[in-house]
Amino acid sequence: MTAPAVDNTTKNANGKDAILQVRNLKKYFPITSGIIFQRQVDAVKAVDGVSFEVLRGETLGLVGESGCGKSTTGRTILQLYKPTAGEVIFEGKDLTKLPSAEMRKMRRDIQMIFQDPYASLNPRMNVGRIVSEPLIVHNVGSDKERQERVAYLLEKVGLNPYFVNRYPHEFSGGQRQRIGIARALALDPSFIVCDEPISALDVSIQAQVVNLLQDLQKELGLTYLFIAHDLSMIRHICNRVAVMYMGRIMETAPTDELYENPLHPYTQLLLSAVPIPDPEIERVRQRMERPSVLADFRDKNNILELKEQKPGHFVAEIVGRVQG
């Protein structure tokens, strides 16, 4: 493929193989007023200068409270939203600068698993059509090969291949999410953005789906960006974690390091909110107060920078203020 490449290497500064590098990514949603002649009056800074990288074969967790911009980050990486600024370098190519035809080809390698399995499947299409859609769109294989591929994928995600003629409403939430996973796997992608793939499911089903995702990762060599707000699930599945707050990254570290030694006040606050499955302890446990220093991190006029405190453990610090 001849695409405008920014730098053709996927190696990061430390010489590691980073499949995805996000640099200073911004996504602002304009607030407009006026009926015929619309003008922008303000902007919601959903993602405000996010930088991170995902190494090949790992699972990076992206955590944060509701509305902190984690889903928007995922969607902006996939160019479902057009980024306001910044670079998304996937396999050495800056996705933000790819022409749309090139981007469409690129989508074979990057897929997404969506949060709501009730909304992410077209109710007017049967399972066979849903799962084979990526193949049809990219013109892969003959009709018969596609059918075989669909049957193979359904089996792979633990569904009966006989289900091809059924419609989404005939399935439970967990089964629907499996269909969504099968669709994401159809084109053999190398990288999958999982946008809270389990938060809409029953707890008993969550474990099954997470285990399925882990098995598939091992088997197919996938790389995940795992967006979630369930901290114990993140700990279970992720190699590294990035903590987001108000559209910016506060701390990134290897999972165990982050959970045992959280350095940023926001991370400490988040972790203190994780419930402990023992009523005796839970009843007497003191939760952390919201530290006042968080107001400074919330302030968009403060410039943040990630500083490496320990090897691989980055913490955001305020390095200055925007004038004006």
Next chain:
Amino acid sequence: MTTSEQAQKPTLVGVPELAQDMHHTNKLWVDAWKRLIRNRAAVVGLVIVILSVLIAIFAPYIAPNDYREQVLTNNNSAPRWVIDLFPNMKAKDEEGGWVTVSEDYILGADNLGRDLLSRIIYGSRVSLSVAFVGPMVSLAVGLILGLVSGYAGGRVDNLIMRLVDIMYAFPTILLVILLMAYFRATFNASDQGTFAYRLNQIDSRFGGMLFIFIGIGLTSWMNTARLARGQVLSIRQREYIEAATSVGASDFTIIFRHILPNILGPIVVAETLTIPTYISFEAFLSFIGLGVNPPTPSWGSMIADGAGAISSYPHQAIFPSMALFLIMFAFNFLGDGLRDALDPHMSRT
């Protein structure tokens, strides 16, 4: 998919019928049909609509007489049972009576001595043509504009919707009356061989229906465009549209494979429920003399003819009114049934 993975795939061996089964007919529409035929009112409506279509198609074989033939001795005549039906009609053989009794025609005759039943049967052709062409025109223009408007958004959306607003601001009936009067006047006077002349030729061949179609087309698409746009806007927010984008589907695929099938239900329902409006619109135009050309019968023009003598010869207005009433009710019941059958809530169970 690697070949080694394909090789260790035992399940496909046991499912030979899978291949033929994969692209079978759309079960959702079958389910909707089942729900429709369980609805008694909708079935009655459907039966009446189908019967009317058959009557319209086979009118020459069904009608007992020629709809143009004037038998002057039968002027305003009515058979005995019609006179008994309407209490204010009195037969000539009664004291002070005025209605000629004639058993030639089942429903009696109009003021020119033409068979009322045959005229009603032929009149169904006009009403049903309007019932089918109206939605076609409205869909062809409105659905496409609505899809484009809703999907493109931004400036295109703004432009199309303001155009719709402007069209809405015109008083529809006045606009159509002016247009019809203008068409008739200019096209009749146009020279042989011009486009206007040819249009007029086509129009007179169809008994004056072409201009009715044009009038309906000009005024009916706005509702559909608005509805389609609104539906597109709501469907576009769904995650499955994002999912389609994220696998690399083109705009064309998204519009026609994902959005259109999901908005079709409400639009079909809305169009079916608008059909009575088209029918009554045609009847109204014929009533005020801007519709079909005589002697082509239309229920509207028959009601207009009969209305003048409604106290003396009520059957001339009442029978075509009943036909109009019946077909409008049938389409309404059918539309209601369709709405229940295609209820979007079922998609979630």
